[in-house]
Amino acid sequence: DARVTQTPRHKVTEMGQEVTMRCQPILGHNTVFWYRQTMMQGLELLAYFRNRAPLDDSGMPKDRFSAEMPDATLATLKIQPSEPRDSAVYFCASGQRTDTQYFGPGTRLTVL
């Protein structure tokens, strides 16, 4: 049963610290998405990659967020420095098409 995995599942950190979230997409999927979900804003697209190349990161605050795919089995989302307003659940999703996405369980980030 192929699934998207995300680590860590929960992260509590202090303001100003670096946070790295990791995602392992489903083997064979060539498109990877990063989303952020909050009660106020709902589910927001931060960035997505196709064949490891970034296609759109317009939803991501460029000054503190960065997303990469070092290889086909790993996607990372970094926040440096983190701020309390970054507290949210971060989801990774993968797929073979933009309109069919399989989501991971999410990383719940709390920045104090």
Add this chain to the structure above:
Amino acid sequence: TQLLEQSPQFLSIQEGENLTVYCNSSSVFSSLQWYRQEPGEGPVLLVTVVTGGEVKKLKRLTFQFGDARKDSSLHITAAQTGDTGLYLCAGAGNQFYFGTGTSLTVIP
């Protein structure tokens, strides 16, 4: 401004009742998806509709894509407690957008 507006935002009904959730936009989408998300988990894809006017059924769930491919509806017949969750529509065009979400609670 959200590209995809869902209504209602919250819905609480008794088990056995029927309900309809709406997803509206002023934009045209090449396809539209419906997802269900349970607490502590990621959204799970329920269906994709592609053709204007298309109707798809998934057991007690009926999905319809508007003729102009700008809106969609999800109808649940005889709701069960297991239907409780957050329902999200999502549209694919030049980019990919999620709707504002409908939180459904089915009371036993």
